[in-house]
Amino acid sequence: MGKGNKRARIGVIGAGWWSTTAHIPGLLANPDAELVAVCDVSPAALERVRHAFGGAAFRTYGDYRELLAREELDGAIVAVTHRAHYDVATACLERGLHLLVEKPMVLEAAHAHALLALAKRKGVEIIVGYPYHYTQRTRQARAIIQSGELGAVQFVSCLFASMVIEFYRGNDEAYRSVFNYPVTGPGKSYSDPAISGGGQGHLQVTHIAGSMFYVTDLEPDCVSCFMENWDLAVDLVDTLNLRFEPVNGHAPLGVVGSTGNLGVGDDGQMDVRVYCERGYLHLDQIQGELQVRRHDGTEKHYGALPKAERYPIFATGKNLVDVILGQAENGSPGVIGARVVEVLDAAYRSARQNGRAIGMRELRS
Numbered sequence: 468m469g470k471g472n473k474r475a476r477i478g479v480i481g482a483g484w485w486s487t488t489a490h491i492p493g494l495l496a497n498p499d500a501e502l503v504a505v506c507d508v509s510p511a512a513l514e515r516v517r518h519a520f521g522g523a524a525f526r527t528y529g530d531y532r533e534l535l536a537r538e539e540l541d542g543a544i545v546a547v548t549h550r551a552h553y554d555v556a557t558a559c560l561e562r563g564l565h566l567l568v569e570k571p572m573v574l575e576a577a578h579a580h581a582l583l584a585l586a587k588r589k590g591v592e593i594i595v596g597y598p599y600h601y602t603q604r605t606r607q608a609r610a611i612i613q614s615g616e617l618g619a620v621q622f623v624s625c626l627f628a629s630m631v632i633e634f635y636r637g638n639d640e641a642y643r644s645v646f647n648y649p650v651t652g653p654g655k656s657y658s659d660p661a662i663s664g665g666g667q668g669h670l671q672v673t674h675i676a677g678s679m680f681y682v683t684d685l686e687p688d689c690v691s692c693f694m695e696n697w698d699l700a701v702d703l704v705d706t707l708n709l710r711f712e713p714v715n716g717h718a719p720l721g722v723v724g725s726t727g728n729l730g731v732g733d734d735g736q737m738d739v740r741v742y743c744e745r746g747y748l749h750l751d752q753i754q755g756e757l758q759v760r761r762h763d764g765t766e767k768h769y770g771a772l773p774k775a776e777r778y779p780i781f782a783t784g785k786n787l788v789d790v791i792l793g794q795a796e797n798g799s800p801g802v803i804g805a806r807v808v809e810v811l812d813a814a815y816r817s818a819r820q821n822g823r824a825i826g827m828r829e830l831r832s
Contacts, residue, residue, distance in 0.1 A: 474501040475791040477784075478538055480531045480555055481546035482507035482516045484639075485569060485596075487650035490544050491516065493781035495523050500788045506534045512651070519650045531555055535562050541791045544784065545569060546596075548662040549669055553578040560585045560593075567787040569596040571673040572804035574664040576812040576830040579805035586801060592790050593801030594783060597677040599737075600799040601782035604757045604769055608739070608750045609682045611759060618744025619714055620683050623721035627675040629735040631727040634658065635666050635699045645732055658700060666701025667727045668694070668811050675723060676807045678739050678752060681799070685711040685719055687806055691824040692814035703727050707814050753777065 477494055479486050482505050494502040506528040507513050513527045528534040535543075535558055542565040545555045553573045559566050560582065572595050573579050586593045599605050611617065633641035637659075639652030646652070657663050657670055679685075689710040694702040709721040729735050737752040746761035755772030771777075782798070789795035813825035 473792065474499055475788040476501045476503045476539060476541045477544060477787065478504045478506065478534055478540045478542075479544045479546065480506045480534070480559075481544075481569075482509070482512040483546065483656065484648065484651055484653040486544070486546045487516060487519065488646075488648070489780040490546060490567075490784050491520060492649070493784040494788075495520065496781075497785060497788055499792060499794075500784075503538050503540060504528055504534050506531045515650050532558060535559065540564055542566065542787050544787065548656055549574060549664045550662050553582070556582055556593075557585065560589055560591060563589045563591060565591045565594075565787060565791050567594045567596060567783055568804075570677065570804065570807075571664070571669050571811060572801065572808050574669070574808070574812070576805070576809040576827070579801075579808040580831075583801050583805055592797045593804070594787055594790065594797055595677070595799050595801060595804030596783045597674065597681070597799045597803075598779050598782050599674065599678050599752050600681050600803075601779050601786070602752070602755060602772060602776060604750060604755050604772060605678060605682065605752065607769060608741075608748055608757055611748060612682055612741055612743070613684060617746040617748070617759075617761070619717070620685060620719045620741055620743050621717075622719065622742040623679055623683060623685070623709075624740040624742075625675045625679050625721070625723040626736055626738045627671050627725040628729055629671050629725075629727050629737075630729040630731055630733045631657070631667070631670060632699075632703060632729075633731070634670070635701050635703060635727065641731055660701050663701060665811075665815055666696070666699060667703055667705050667725050668814055671727060672705055672707070672723060672725045672814075673807055673811060675725065675737060675739065676810055677799075677803060678737075678750070679721070679723070680803045680806045682739060682750065683741055685714075685721075687810050687813070687827055688712045688718065689824050689826045690810055690813035690817055691822050692817040693822050694814075694818040697728075702818070705814065705818075707810070709810065
């Protein structure tokens with residue numbers, strides 16, 4: 468139980484795939500949390516939640532504004548469709564709530580910075596839904612780079628190949644045998660750019676870019692990007708070239724490549740490689756492995772994590788509860804999410820303009 472036997476009172480807004488798979492079960496199993504209410508615009512979604520978690524004493528709402536007006540909360544989880552993140556997150560922050568917002572944080576750089584500014588004024592935290600930030604290997608990689616023992620970062624190379632193409636076709640049934648949806652799948656949430664914003668960029672590149680910024684703490688300066696949709700309404704294959712803000716007078720460079728066309732059941736690849744003045748590291752997030760090699764020839768290998776620890780789906784919700792109760796710091800801060808949004812906003816603009824380089828100053832002007 469939390470400090471003084473207090474429990475963190477949480478409202479969950481959005482009752483789709485990830486809320487019913489991770490957030491709601493995680494809160495109900497956490498003795499320091501009280502799930503006060505669940506909200507969704509779909510009556511069918513709320514009915515599924517009542518049926519699946521009917522033994523729990525939470526209330527349900529069809530309008531998040533009513534939930535926020537009627538309930539006394541400490542924090543909120545926003546897991547609605549991508550394009551709705553900004554409005555819902557803004558309303559939660561205006562109420563002075565600590566916030567967990569699913570990735571991508573928002574779709575536009577200006578909106579990301581507006582949320583950061585609002586959270587600062589209200590004195591609350593924004594946690595962005597990146598479970599990989601909570602793994603032991605990712606945190607070890609961050610500590611090594613931040614210690615400076617390998618010297619300044621010069622080049623970053625990231626790859627994320629995944630099996631999400633059927634999501635982009637609105638066919639979530641293709642993955643039922645893989646994800647074993649406990650309540651519901653994502654439906655057509657990722658296939659319609661009117662609600663998802665985009666495809667591989669907003670669903671998958673956001674993960675690898677989040678890890679890249681979390682490990683390196685670099686800041687983006689300029690992005691050039693090409694995307695291909697193939698037979699889809701959203702992007703399937705993305706390539707990004709990045710220049711980061713100068714560090715000690717030199718601008719680190721980076722590349723990010725991603726495809727969602729792997730076959731059903733393929734674990735894929737999710738690699739972050741960081742090359743520095745005195746060595747490099749390779750973080751394999753699918754297997755939970757880390758290799759560090761120095762220019763003097765010495766190496767250190769951190770072996771694969773147990774499978775359950777490679778993608779800790781309950782970690783972000785637990786972190787929200789712990790932040791509210793003063794038991795932990797923000798493990799996936801909004802500033803990292805905002806850098807990812809800047810890169811993706813620039814990437815989609817660049818892809819629409821045949822790869823023209825887009826600077827962050829252009830987004831902020």
